[in-house]
Amino acid sequence: MKSFLSILIIAVFFLVWESAARLGLIDTQFIPSFTTVMKEVFSLMRNGSLFVHILASVGRLFSGIVLAVALALPLGFMLAGWTPRLADFLNPLFTNLSMANPFTLVPIFILLLGMGEASKIGIIFWVVLWPALFSTIAGVTQIDPEMIKAARAMGASGTKIFFSVILPGSVNRIFTGVKSSVTFGFTVLVGAEMIGAKAGLDFIVFTSNQNYNIPRLYVGILTIAVVGVIVSRLIERLQKLIVVWEDGAGQAA
Amino acid sequence: MLSSAVREIDERENGAMPNKIEMNNLSQVYYVKSGESSKKSVFYALKDFTLSVRDGEFVVVVGPSGCGKSTLLGILSGLFKANSGSIAIDGETVTGPALDRGFVMQNYALFPWRTVRKNVEFGLEIKKIPKRERLAISGTYIDMVGLSGFENRYPHELSGGMKQRVAIARALAYDPKVLLMDEPFAAVDAQTREKLQDELIRIWKKTSKTIIFVTHNIDEAVALADRVVVMTENPGTIKEIVPIDLPHPRVSVGAGVSESYSAFVKKIWGLLHNEEESLESSRL
Numbered sequence: 001m002k003s004f005l006s007i008l009i010i011a012v013f014f015l016v017w018e019s020a021a022r023l024g025l026i027d028t029q030f031i032p033s034f035t036t037v038m039k040e041v042f043s044l045m046r047n048g049s050l051f052v053h054i055l056a057s058v059g060r061l062f063s064g065i066v067l068a069v070a071l072a073l074p075l076g077f078m079l080a081g082w083t084p085r086l087a088d089f090l091n092p093l094f095t096n097l098s099m100a101n102p103f104t105l106v107p108i109f110i111l112l113l114g115m116g117e118a119s120k121i122g123i124i125f126w127v128v129l130w131p132a133l134f135s136t137i138a139g140v141t142q143i144d145p146e147m148i149k150a151a152r153a154m155g156a157s158g159t160k161i162f163f164s165v166i167l168p169g170s171v172n173r174i175f176t177g178v179k180s181s182v183t184f185g186f187t188v189l190v191g192a193e194m195i196g197a198k199a200g201l202d203f204i205v206f207t208s209n210q211n212y213n214i215p216r217l218y219v220g221i222l223t224i225a226v227v228g229v230i231v232s233r234l235i236e237r238l239q240k241l242i243v244v245w246e247d248g249a250g251q252a253a
Numbered sequence: 254m255l256s257s258a259v260r261e262i263d264e265r266e267n268g269a270m271p272n273k274i275e276m277n278n279l280s281q282v283y284y285v286k287s288g289e290s291s292k293k294s295v296f297y298a299l300k301d302f303t304l305s306v307r308d309g310e311f312v313v314v315v316g317p318s319g320c321g322k323s324t325l326l327g328i329l330s331g332l333f334k335a336n337s338g339s340i341a342i343d344g345e346t347v348t349g350p351a352l353d354r355g356f357v358m359q360n361y362a363l364f365p366w367r368t369v370r371k372n373v374e375f376g377l378e379i380k381k382i383p384k385r386e387r388l389a390i391s392g393t394y395i396d397m398v399g400l401s402g403f404e405n406r407y408p409h410e411l412s413g414g415m416k417q418r419v420a421i422a423r424a425l426a427y428d429p430k431v432l433l434m435d436e437p438f439a440a441v442d443a444q445t446r447e448k449l450q451d452e453l454i455r456i457w458k459k460t461s462k463t464i465i466f467v468t469h470n471i472d473e474a475v476a477l478a479d480r481v482v483v484m485t486e487n488p489g490t491i492k493e494i495v496p497i498d499l500p501h502p503r504v505s506v507g508a509g510v511s512e513s514y515s516a517f518v519k520k521i522w523g524l525l526h527n528e529e530e531s532l533e534s535s536r537l
Contacts, residue, residue: 144360144362146358146360146362147362147363147364149332149356149358149362150356150358150362151375152332152350153330153331153332153350153354153356154350154352154355154356154375154376154379154427155349155350155351155352155379156375156379157379160378160379164364164375164378165364168364168366169364169366243366244366244407245365245366245367245407245408245409246365246409
């Protein structure tokens with residue numbers, strides 16, 4: 001029912017947009033009608049270039065996420081597990097680093113990593129790394145110590161405790177941290193693609209703007225929105241697939 | 254003088270039976286900040302705690318909160334090491350946690366990502382028991398605690414009483430010699446508590462485990478114990494051991510409790526109350 005309503009509201013939005021364009025309420029030179037934009041979408045789909053751009057952006061996004069998570073998880077587990085006090089001390093630093101506006105860091109990344117793929121993946125890596133790191137630490141430190149006590153009382157080894165208590169006990173928190181940073185990372189990526197990209201979703205927006213191809217500009221805007229939603233939904237799905245034991249409130253029993 | 258009296262009682266009770274657990278002069282000291290002054294004072298959670306428990310005996314430890322009864326269980330489980338003294342189970346000195354003791358905690362401490370069955374099988378996995386056998390064993394104990402049909406539920410789908418049944422099944426599944434229970438029924442409502450007490454007695458008789466049960470509830474102590482160990486606070490020592498020689502079931506729904514049952518409750522209450530009074534006067 002709720003999802004039906006959401007779809008209805010989106011449909012109404014497109015309908016209003018289309019009608020406004022047709023009735024001449026908006027200047028179609030700057031805001032072309034919805035159907036004009038959709039025509040452009042189909043033409044870009046036919047020649048395959050839309051998919052090339054989507055793939056380029058999503059590929060960068062996932063490379064960045066995978067690298068960030070691959071570093072953040074082991075580092076977070078080590079910090080929280082072996083040196084919880086050090087993790088405590090480092091927490092303000094992590095928070096500050098994650099607060100640094102990634103858009104302002106784009107020039108620095110380009111300076112350090114060049115104009116190519118590396119700097120774009122690097123930006124995503126940066127944006128995802130810190131939240132992933134401190135959600136891992138938070139995930140580990142918030143595990144009910146009674147559970148670890150119970151496992152230890154049964155003579156569980158360190159490895160058993162890690163794989164059977166710490167890892168499943170923190171995975172939900174880690175997912176939540178990564179999920180929010182990925183949505184943000186996608187936004188930042190689009191900004192990074194304005195500079196020196198040969199493909200990518202924002203490349204569409206940027207080049208269309210320069211060529212005054214206004215309908216195509218809107219294709220870029222719409223596609224970014226849709227792909228962003230799909231990516232965050234996919235991560236949500238994955239979380240639900242893995243974290244099957246949580247009740248709605250995320251309460252641990 | 255007190256410990257010699259304890260030993261006397263023990264010998265009289267034991268006869269020729271070998272003791273399952275021997276606790277010898279256990280002491281555990283904490284240094285705590287007291288009041289306004291920054292000077293730390295010594296807090297004896299346990300002091301020269303000596304107790305022998307027979308095989309298959311049900312011992313309940315009662316005392317005011319902070320009297321060291323949870324510390325005692327922590328040391329028995331092997332999670333903590335006492336400052337001094339020793340524990341032996343079947344003549345073997347306890348050096349750390351092991352599967353010869355099962356631990357049931359007040360807040361269940363179930364693993365929320367594991368189903369009832371997988372929770373019960375946790376200790377069996379540590380014991381490296383093959384999957385097929387695990388399945389059979391967990392089935393037996395889930396059935397024993399009356400949770401057949403709930404094998405594949407997750408803890409958040411269960412009530413407090415059911416969770417504690419799972420915790421009991423988990424502690425029994427790997428067949429420990431001794432069951433340690435730390436206020437296991439404190440978090441459930443009165444009705445559920447009575448039911449769980451009945452079930453525990455039934456399970457105890459069926460499995461003939463040795464049980465050390467900690468509570469601050471006097472009624473619960475009298476309802477369950479072969480012997481009630483009444484503790485004092487700071488220093489945490491044994492004030493008196495009260496043998497309860499009443500047949501089970503001691504509480505029946507219709508008839509309530511017998512006169513001798515009430516007498517035991519009153520006696521233990523008196524011992525604890527006296528304790529509180531003396532504490533108050535010492536604080537003045």
